[in-house]
Amino acid sequence: MSAETIAKQAKAAFQASQLVEASERVRALYEIGRTLALNRDAILAANREDLSAGQVEVDAGRMPAALLKRLDLTRTDKWDAMLAGVRQIAELPDPNGTISYASKLDDGLQLYRVSCPIGVLLVIFEARPEVVVNIAALAIKSGNVAILKGGKESARTTQIISDAIQTALAHTLLPVTYIQTIQTRAEVSSLLALDQYIDLVIPRGSNELVRNIKNSTRIPVMGHADGLCNVYLDEYVDPQKAVRIVVDSKIDYPAACNAVESLLVHESLLPTVWPTVAQALLEKSVLLLCDDRALSALTNISTSTPNFSTLVQPAPPDAYTTEHLSLTLSVLTVPCLTAAIKHINSFSSHHTDCIVTEDPKAAQTFVRGVDSAGTYINASTRFADGFRYGFGAEVGIATGRIHARGPVGLEGLCTYKYVLKGQGHIVSEFGEGEGKKKYRHEALPKDALPL
Amino acid sequence: MSAETIAKQAKAAFQASQLVEASERVRALYEIGRTLALNRDAILAANREDLSAGQVEVDAGRMPAALLKRLDLTRTDKWDAMLAGVRQIAELPDPNGTISYASKLDDGLQLYRVSCPIGVLLVIFEARPEVVVNIAALAIKSGNVAILKGGKESARTTQIISDAIQTALAHTLLPVTYIQTIQTRAEVSSLLALDQYIDLVIPRGSNELVRNIKNSTRIPVMGHADGLCNVYLDEYVDPQKAVRIVVDSKIDYPAACNAVESLLVHESLLPTVWPTVAQALLEKSVLLLCDDRALSALTNISTSTPNFSTLVQPAPPDAYTTEHLSLTLSVLTVPCLTAAIKHINSFSSHHTDCIVTEDPKAAQTFVRGVDSAGTYINASTRFADGFRYGFGAEVGIATGRIHARGPVGLEGLCTYKYVLKGQGHIVSEFGEGEGKKKYRHEALPKDALPL
Structure with missing residues (x-):
């Protein structure tokens, strides 16, 4: 099927579902949960095929072993958690129909701003096949149609899950094309x-x-990528x-x-709180990349700490722009709060x-000065x-x-429309003359749309 | 100055203003109003230069006369309205600091979602020079830094207005680079x-x-372009x-x-309401581009209506996809409400x-089925x-x-940040074990941020 056909079908499904x-839509979610449960064996068989193919890639050094683990639907309670997730999403409040603005413009003329779905979403994500189920459930619950592209490593699993979702949709009033899955980068392009x-x-994945x-x-693109988070230890810190918090x-x-990558330390803490924090991190085998002052401040603990020479190192030039995503932390001494805010x-x-x-x-x-999606105290x-x-x-x-911005729930998958209800009102009757x-412009209650 | 310098300055101004x-910021708006008033003569002199240069273009047939009119800052009460607009924006409530979500996650751990400025805006608009003042005022009021690009036809006027704004900003705690103006398309690129x-x-202008x-x-782009609005006359219409409403x-x-471009008429109205509506439109010299059925239905009024043959014509194939932006209206007969919704x-x-x-x-x-920013009754x-x-x-x-979506006020120039206030709370203490x-997750009052 051509990309254009897929996209047209998606738009048509959205309009047909208004x-x-x-x-x-809630019933569709339960239907999907039921169909997935019925098809458990076939889905896990497909997952085993993906895993075998992945193992070949890992053995050949073409795929990291960690990625293979993430493909595995049978690990721990992944399967049950996936199905529980669908039920939980089904039970959440409907994000549509919420009134965020209501105003009486004139006698008999009422304006309402009402939340509604965005339309057709194209969601691109990485290896984990259960994400297909999660995103499909979020899309259906919020009234959005979705075209999903998973990682190629989990192609067999996502395809059979997608087939099960469409089978379930066929038993509802929603079009089966409400959720479609694509497999290739060419289709994405x-x-x-x-x-x-x-x-x-x-897109959910790397910054790249x-x-x-x-x-x-x-x-429009709503990107979900890495985070370079900072913790700043202020002069008036509780040790x-x-x-x-740092650990x-x-x-x-x-x-x-959302793991911290850089630690900013107020200079007054160098001889006091910083060595204590450093020791706690070193006990957890965290590699510390320190600027000169933070490094010198650890001289006293250097002999008493095992692995000190391995785990405490001078910060390379790119330390504070690197998302380590591992047990590594960059450490920088700052002279004051303002410098910390500026650095962040x-x-x-x-x-x-x-x-x-x-x-x-x-x-x-800090909360006012730091321009981030999350500013924490x-x-x-x-x-x-x-x-x-x-x-x-x-x-x-x-x-x-x-x-x-920041964590996005169902609300983030909604936009709004304005509903204006009049009795034959026209603009030319209003004005200065x-x-x-x-x-x-009198505020109205926002509890329900009176239609 | 290079585009990169302008952009860097803008970002620095945003961060410095946090x-x-x-x-x-309100004081800055009054300061701008005062400085514009003081520089009235110089600004109007620059405006006259733009107008003279524009007249040459009009005479040479390279510019529509209507565009020239829009350049003129001395027409009617444009100057006074421009200054009144700055005062009105100054007096509006601050769109920042509004709490849209507040939740107690744990004892002593409170989460707030608080509105805040987006950052640096690049606003591209057409000829009218007073838009510089309007957009600058909206940006300052909402806490956003702006880089503005007006039409080249009003370059002299926008430059001198922009200089006056920067002069005013120099008397405030905001950086003068809070509002910058650029003149060329190359800079925009x-x-x-x-x-x-x-x-x-x-961008405010054409769809193109x-x-x-x-x-x-x-x-991200928040486009402001043309509208192809429809009015549907339902079977149960009040004539x-x-x-x-149509007129x-x-x-x-x-x-x-926001003017209507296409009129959809329920087929049951063809012999009744439609000719009445058509006559009212023809009295206002509106050109009607009608489908066959709507055209035939007007036979009875054809002789009694002056200019009927000029003003009532068969709809060309592109009638319902054309934004006339003039006294022209496309008319289409539809068999039912569902067909009207589908057409729209x-x-x-x-x-x-x-x-x-x-x-x-x-x-x-209609309100549920029509997927538009404004759905009106x-x-x-x-x-x-x-x-x-x-x-x-x-x-x-x-x-x-x-x-x-739809009309955008100050609120549309804001985003939000999450503020989380704890007492040393850590994630590893939460869980199922x-x-x-x-x-x-208990709702908290949304009246004020307790900081």
Whole structure:
């Protein structure tokens, strides 16, 4: 099937679904859960084929072993978690129909701004095949049609999952083309040209992937890429909080985009709090790339700490612009809060940055001065996550500044429309002259659309 | 100055302004108003030079006379309205600091989503020089830095206005580079490559301009282009409302993007309401491009109506995809509401579309089924406007679906950041296992950020 046919079908499915009730979309989600459960054996068989093919690639040194692990649908409770995720998304509140602005413009003339789906999403993601189910569920729940492209390593698994989803959709009032899956990069390239059919591209992966896609399309892109998060230990830091937050931010899940990559230390802490924090990190085998002053400040602990010479090293020039995504932390001494803010605004990826301080004034200045999607006071950067934020589900963490920023839940997959309800009202009766009506602009309740 | 220097300066100005109070930005607006008033003579002299140069172009047939009129800052009350606009924007509520989500994640761990500026805007617009002042005021009020590019026809006027704005900014705590003006397309091209400094491009002009810009940049684009608006006269229409709404939507300001371009008529109205509506339009000299059935239905009024043969014509093939922006209206007969919705979703520019009906069920179906930024019931499409909506000011009417849709006020120039305030909270203490904490996710008041 050509990319254009796929895109046209998607747009047609979106338009055809406008009058389908939200309850039917919820029913579709349960139907998908049921069909996936029924097809468990076939899906896991396809997954084993992907894994065997992947093992050949790993053995030949063409694929990292870590990637292979992520393909495996039978690991731990992945299968059950995938199905539970569909049920959880089904049970979330409908993100559509929420009124964010309501105003009486005149007697009998009411304006409402109401949330509604964006339209057709093109979602591009990496290896893990269960993401197909997760994204399909988010799209259906939010009323968006989706075209999904997974990693080629999981092609067999995603194809059979996609077939099961379409089988389930065939038992609902939604078109089966509501969720479509594509397999090749060539199809992605063709789809990126079709801005008349596709409304939003959501790439989840590396900065390079997001950048390449932005380079190749007129369609808006909501990128989900890596994070270069910073923690700043302020002059008025609580030492215990410093240790807790830095260690958790670094070691809880080092490969995550919300793990800390650079630690900024106020110079007054060099002889006091910094060695304590460093020791706690070294105990967890974290490699510290330090500037000269932070390095010198650790002389006293150098002999008492095993592996000191391996784990404490001078920072290379690119230390503060590198997303380590591993047990490595860059450390920089800063003379003051202002310098910390300036460094973060210059080098952070504006994902999530944290100050550890007992000084409310410093906290306030940091929160206002740091231009990032998450500005944290005394809390681990690892909290940057849609589930932890209470959204119930997560599309990803948007690294752009437009539409949705930071962790994106169902709300981030919605836009809005204005509904104006009149009784034959016309513009030429309003104005400045004699006998002209004036706009009232009185706030109305936002509880429900009176239609 | 190179485009890169301009862009770097803009980003630096944005970051430097993060800690400047909102009240100082308001003071800057009054300062700009005062400086413009002081420099009135010089600005109007520059405007006369632009007008003289423009007259040469008009005489040589290289520029439409209508464009020249729009350049003229001395026409009617344009100058006073421009200065009044700055004061009005200054007096609007601060769009920043609004809390749209507040949740208690745990004891002592509070999450807030707070509105904040987007960053650096690149705004590209057409001839009218007063737009520089309007956009500069909107940017300053919303906390965004702006780089502005006006039409080349008004280069002298926009340059001297821009100088006056920078003079005014020099008397405030905002950097003078908060508002910069550029003059050439080459500068625009260079700036479109600098996505590390520029956060949003706002083109206001033709569909072609918006499309070209989207083709040339990785930066998100919030386009403001033409509108192809539809009015549908439903089977259960009130004839008087039909006449009022269609006439106002067409003739109040035909060149506006919110004027109606296509009229859809339910077939049952052909012998009844349609001739009445047609006569009202013909009285206003509106050219009607009709499909066969709508044309035949007017036979009875053909002899009694002056200019009938000139003003009533068969619709050419492109009638329903043309934005006339003049006293021309395409007319199409449709068999039912569903057909009307389908036509609108296929051919409308999704700007603003209206149903005229007394049937609440039809109104509800139309509003849900039509996928446009404005879905109207019994009201003129001309209400689609930021001032009429009550936003106090307008950036334009966004024709995309992402971030802001329809009329865009100050709110549309804001994004948000998440502020998480903890007391040393870490993620590894939460989870499913024994002794692990659970997330609370309890709603908090959204009135103010407790910092």
